[in-house]
Amino acid sequence: VPSGSLEIRELPILSQAGDDRPLRFSLIIPTYQEAKNVKKLVHKCNKLLKREIPGEYEIIVVDDNSPDGTWEIAQNLMSEYPQLRVMRRVEERGLSTAVIRGWQVARGEVLGVIDGDLQHPPKTLLELWGEIKRGGDMAVASRNAEGGGVSKWSIVRRFLSRGAQILGLILLPGVVGRVSDPMSGYFMVRRKCLIGCTMSPLGYKILIEVLARGRVPWIGEVGYQFKERLEGESKVTAKQYIDYLRHLLRLRLSLGPIGRLLRFGVVGFSGVFVDMAVFYLLRIHLGLGLTRSTILSAEVAIFNNFLWNDLWTFGDIARRQPGKRQRFRRFLKFNTVCLAGIILQTLLVNLFFNVFGMNQFVAKLVAIAAIVFWNFWLNLKLSWRV
Numbered sequence: 001v002p003s004g005s006l007e008i009r010e011l012p013i014l015s016q017a018g019d020d021r022p023l024r025f026s027l028i029i030p031t032y033q034e035a036k037n038v039k040k041l042v043h044k045c046n047k048l049l050k051r052e053i054p055g056e057y058e059i060i061v062v063d064d065n066s067p068d069g070t071w072e073i074a075q076n077l078m079s080e081y082p083q084l085r086v087m088r089r090v091e092e093r094g095l096s097t098a099v100i101r102g103w104q105v106a107r108g109e110v111l112g113v114i115d116g117d118l119q120h121p122p123k124t125l126l127e128l129w130g131e132i133k134r135g136g137d138m139a140v141a142s143r144n145a146e147g148g149g150v151s152k153w154s155i156v157r158r159f160l161s162r163g164a165q166i167l168g169l170i171l172l173p174g175v176v177g178r179v180s181d182p183m184s185g186y187f188m189v190r191r192k193c194l195i196g197c198t199m200s201p202l203g204y205k206i207l208i209e210v211l212a213r214g215r216v217p218w219i220g221e222v223g224y225q226f227k228e229r230l231e232g233e234s235k236v237t238a239k240q241y242i243d244y245l246r247h248l249l250r251l252r253l254s255l256g257p258i259g260r261l262l263r264f265g266v267v268g269f270s271g272v273f274v275d276m277a278v279f280y281l282l283r284i285h286l287g288l289g290l291t292r293s294t295i296l297s298a299e300v301a302i303f304n305n306f307l308w309n310d311l312w313t314f315g316d317i318a319r320r321q322p323g324k325r326q327r328f329r330r331f332l333k334f335n336t337v338c339l340a341g342i343i344l345q346t347l348l349v350n351l352f353f354n355v356f357g358m359n360q361f362v363a364k365l366v367a368i369a370a371i372v373f374w375n376f377w378l379n380l381k382l383s384w385r386v
C-alpha cells in the first residue's frame with residue numbers, strides 16, 4: 001500500500017470498500033517504534049480473527065517510517081499472514097491520521113483500531129465483534145466499563161486522565177458523554193456510519209472525532225484491562241495534552257451553531273462590499289437607473305454570499321447533498337429567504353420608526369441584526385436543512 005502524501009485536513013471516507021471484494025472487517029494497527037511488539041500483536045490478532053471470521057478480514061499496519069524498522073518487520077510478516085497489509089507513511093505523521101489513512105484504504109464493512117504496543121488485549125476483539133454482531137454501530141473497549149481498568153497507574157496519571165475526560169464533558173457533553181471511556185483508542189465502527197463524513201483529527205483521540213462527526217446511533221461497550229507496556233515507550237508528551245484541548249475547542253466551534261453563525265456573519269460582511277462595488281459599477285460606468293442598480297447589485301451580492309456559504313459556512317452539509325441540481329435548489333431557497341428578509345427588514349424599519357418612534361438609524365441597525373438571525377436560521381433549516 002503506497003503511503004499518502006496528501007495534506008490532511010479533510011478526510012472523506014471512501015463510499016465503497018476499496019477496489020477488491022469487500023471484507024467484513026479491517027483492523028488498523030497504528031505503530032511508531034513498535035519493533036518489539038508488532039510481530040506478537042499481529043500473530044495474536046490474526047489467530048483470533050481467523051477463528052471468528054476466516055477469510056473475511058484484513059489487518060493493516062500503518063507505520064510512520066519508524067527508525068527501528070517496525071514497517072520492515074511488518075512487511076516481512078506478510079508472507080506468513082496473507083491477511084496482513086502494511087502502509088509505510090513517509091511524509092505524514094501522527095496517530096489519528098494514521099488510523100484514518102488505514103481506514104481509507106481498508107476494504108472492510110466494519111473498521112477497527114487497536115494500539116500496536118500490546119496494551120490493548122487482543123482477546124477483547126472478539127467481545128467487540130460480538131457487540132457489532134448484536135447490531136451495534138460502534139463497539140468501544142472501555143477501561144471504565146464493567147470488567148475494565150488500568151493496571152498500576154499512579155495517582156497523577158489517573159488524575160490527568162479523569163481531568164481530561166471531565167474537560168471533554170464540559171466542552172462537548174453530547175459527544176464525550178456518550179461513552180464511558182472517550183479516550184479509548186480501541187474500538188470498531190461500521191463504515192456506513194462514516195461515509196460522507198469529513199474527519200480532521202488532531203492528536204491522539206480519534207474516537208472523539210468519530211463520535212463527533214460520524215452517525216453512530218447504537219454504541220456497545222466492553223470492559224478491558226489496559227495493560228502495562230512491556231516493550232518500547234509511550235509517545236505521549238505534553239504536546240498530546242495541548243492537541244487534545246485544541247481538538248476539543250475545534251470540535252466545539254465546528255459542531256455548535258456558534259462557529260457557523262460567525263462564518264455566516266463574515267460572508268454577509270463580504271456581501272456588503274460586493275453589493276457596493278457592483279452598485280458603483282452599474283451607476284457610474286453603465287449609467288443604469290437607481291432602482292435597477294440597487295436590485296441587480298443586491299442580487300449579485302446574494303449570489304456571492306450563497307457561494308461562500310455553500311462552500312464554507314455550510315460546506316459540510318453541502319458536501320452531503322452533491323450535484324449541480326441540488327446546489328441550484330439550495331441557491332433558489334437561499335435567494336427566496338434573502339428576498340423575504342429584505343421585505344421583512346423594510347417592515348421592521350417602518351415599525352420601529354413610525355410606530356415605536358425610534359431613531360431611524362437605530363431602527364435600521366436593529367432591523368439588520370434581526371435579519372441576520374432570520375437569514376441564518378431559515379437558511380440553516382430550509383436551504384441547508386440539518
Ligand code: GDD
Pocket residue numbers: 030031032033034062063064093094095098114115116117119183184185186204205206233234235236
Ligand atoms: N502510525 C503512528 N504514528 N502510530 C503512532 C504514532 C504516530 O505518530 N504515535 C503513537 N502511535 C501508536 C503507538 O505505536 C501505539 O501503538 C499507539 O499508537 C498508542 O500510542 P502510545 O504512545 O502507546 O499511547 P498510550 O499508551 O498513552 O495510549 C493512550 O492513547 C491510546 C490512543 O488513543 C491510551 O489513552 C489508550 O487507551 C489509547 O488507545
Ligand code: MN
Pocket residue numbers: 115117119229234
Ligand atoms: Mn501505549
